[in-house]
Amino acid sequence: xxQDTIIMVEQRSERYKDSDYQDYQTAVRELILYPDYGxxxxxxxxxxxxxxxxxxxxxxxxxxxTGIAATAVMRPELIMKSIIPVVxxxxxxxxxxxxxxxxxxxxxxxATYPVAxxxxxxxxxLSVGMCGLASGYAIGIxxxxxxxxxxxxxxxxxxxxxxxxxxxxxxxxGMIVAIYLYTKDV
Numbered sequence: 001x002x003q004d005t006i007i008m009v010e011q012r013s014e015r016y017k018d019s020d021y022q023d024y025q026t027a028v029r030e031l032i033l034y035p036d037y038g039x040x041x042x043x044x045x046x047x048x049x050x051x052x053x054x055x056x057x058x059x060x061x062x063x064x065x066t067g068i069a070a071t072a073v074m075r076p077e078l079i080m081k082s083i084i085p086v087v088x089x090x091x092x093x094x095x096x097x098x099x100x101x102x103x104x105x106x107x108x109x110x111a112t113y114p115v116a117x118x119x120x121x122x123x124x125x126l127s128v129g130m131c132g133l134a135s136g137y138a139i140g141i142x143x144x145x146x147x148x149x150x151x152x153x154x155x156x157x158x159x160x161x162x163x164x165x166x167x168x169x170x171x172x173x174g175m176i177v178a179i180y181l182y183t184k185d186v
Contacts, residue, residue, distance in 0.1 A: 033114050034111055036110045038110050038113050039109070041118030042107050044122050045122040045123070045126070046103045048122065049096045049099040049100040049129045050100040052130055053093050053131075053136070053171070054093045056089075056134065056137060057089050058089075059137055060138075060139035060140035061086050061090060061140070063143065067148045068085075071148060075151045078147075078150070078151055082147040082150070085143025085146070085147065085164055089136055089143070091168065093132070095132055095174065096128055099124060099125060099179065102179070103121045103124060114186070123181055128174040128175045129174070130174065135167055135168060135171035135174070139164060143160075146159075
């Protein structure tokens with residue numbers, strides 16, 4: 001890796017060979033702050049945000065949907081009331097989409113996109129993505145068990161909704177951290 005960096009410095013500084021030492025130092029600094037792989041980290045932040053939050057959303061929807069199907073067999077009148085976990089799981093993917101769009105709006109060429117900004121964007125994407133994954137997992141399990149048991153004991157509905165809210169807010173926390181990181185100028 002170190003050898004590759006030296007070769008890249010030599011290649012980029014070819015145009016500064018006949019110039020003075022200050023121009024050479026500028027080229028080296030430019031290579032360190034704006035390497036060719038800088039945008040890769042920003043792109044991976046976009047991917048992490050949407051992929052992980054979508055996986056969490058899909059898992060929450062699938063597991064909650066299983067509980068809804070089981071509830072519909074016993075109590076078909078509760079289907080519309082039971083759809084809440086699926087809606088809440090779908091919102092998780094929207095959190096990832098918002099952060100992905102924000103980050104992708106600032107992506108640029110390697111010459112103008114610093115690697116430090118790429119690291120921050122990767123952290124933002126991982127923040128919302130992993131929180132969305134955990135939130136979707138929690139919503140799926142709470143939604144499945146909650147919907148099935150609410151069909152047997154209707155008084156459990158308020159408790160199920162509260163647990164779903166607390167599971168959903170995990171994804172919201174990830175999005176808040178991601179937006180905060182996105183606004184940081186490094």
